[in-house]
Amino acid sequence: MNTTNEKMPSDQSKMPNGEPLASGPSGIDIGTANIVVAQKTGKREITRVQLNAFYTLPYSRMTELALLNEGGMFVKANGKIHALGYQAENFANIVGGIVKRPIAGGILNAKEEDTTFIIQALLNKLIADAPVKNTKICFNIPGSPIDDTVSVFYHEAIIKKYLEQKGYQAEPVNEGLAVVLSELAVSSSNQPYTGIGISLGGGMCNVCFAYLAVPVVTYSIRKGGDYIDAMAAEAVGETPGKVRIIKETQLNLTKTPVGKIETGLHIYYEQLFGILVKSLQTQLGSTDRIPLLRKGVPIVLSGGVAMSPGAKEKFKLALDTVRLPIVISDIILAKQPLHATARGALKNISSVKSGK
């Protein structure tokens, strides 16, 4: 159990780099790899990304001063000091360690020590207390995993509780639905907010088939970018960290792979997309809730895993191998794949509900 010896710094109004914390109606995406906060200030929408990670060191005044000097995010508790977000990665790189994550496979990993405390600390570092009691905030929740028996209920309840403690009225939104809300607004060719939103994250893939902003089928698979890294690394005898860097910086899935790491990445992208399209076939095929559609609907891909050049084309090749009960009109890449869920969560409070 955590008994913190420090008041949670929820009353700070600025980030260590001097930027003001998000305050007021916000959309929050709490993922395995990243936490993204989207907020409207005037007409502008601001989106911020932080690594959802921590690195723990024994408390020493020197470490605290070094962190303060760096302007990094950290929190003290129980004789320990936890570097948070990107600062955690900086520290881990310096001392040759690896960061820990409070979320594993898309769901709060409450079996590990300190994780719920860390999520609360990260939220406090990114979001100011509600300026007015019951200001609305919307956060993403995963769909129920189809490949695991774990429940998302605890995860949802903890995050809701922490946001409510900050004075917000916190409402969950399914992650795949948030992607639909963000990317499939009114257009002349398609019905608004109708299509399949897929968030390809680090820890899981979230899917939602929505009809006019109503979620019809939602689910998740507890595999994502981390799975690709781990499996490719294991196959070719490299570390997942090295594989991830190649994936994020030089992989192009439309080109012939160069070397064993790229080859491994191609193979596991293909395998993950194969699992995903088969799940679409079984999940959409086993519901009797599919509405009568006058025309095809788009699939929108978002999340960090969709950012590799050629991910959309590889997904299309996989999709061509299955038969879905819905005609797919198009495959679209989210405009900003890392931000789509948070933007959709923000939209869930601001425009869809008020009919704008």
Ligand SMILES: Nc1ncnc2c1ncn2[C@@H]1O[C@H](COP(=O)(O)OP(=O)(O)O)[C@@H](O)[C@H]1O
């Ligand atoms: N530019 C990129 N190219 C390829 N993969 C990326 C890129 N940026 C991030 N990723 C991968 O995307 C995943 C994180 O995506 P994200 O949507 O933030 O996940 P989560 O929702 O789990 O936090 C990680 O596997 C990361 O390696």
Ligand SMILES: [Mg+2]
């Ligand atoms: Mg995500």
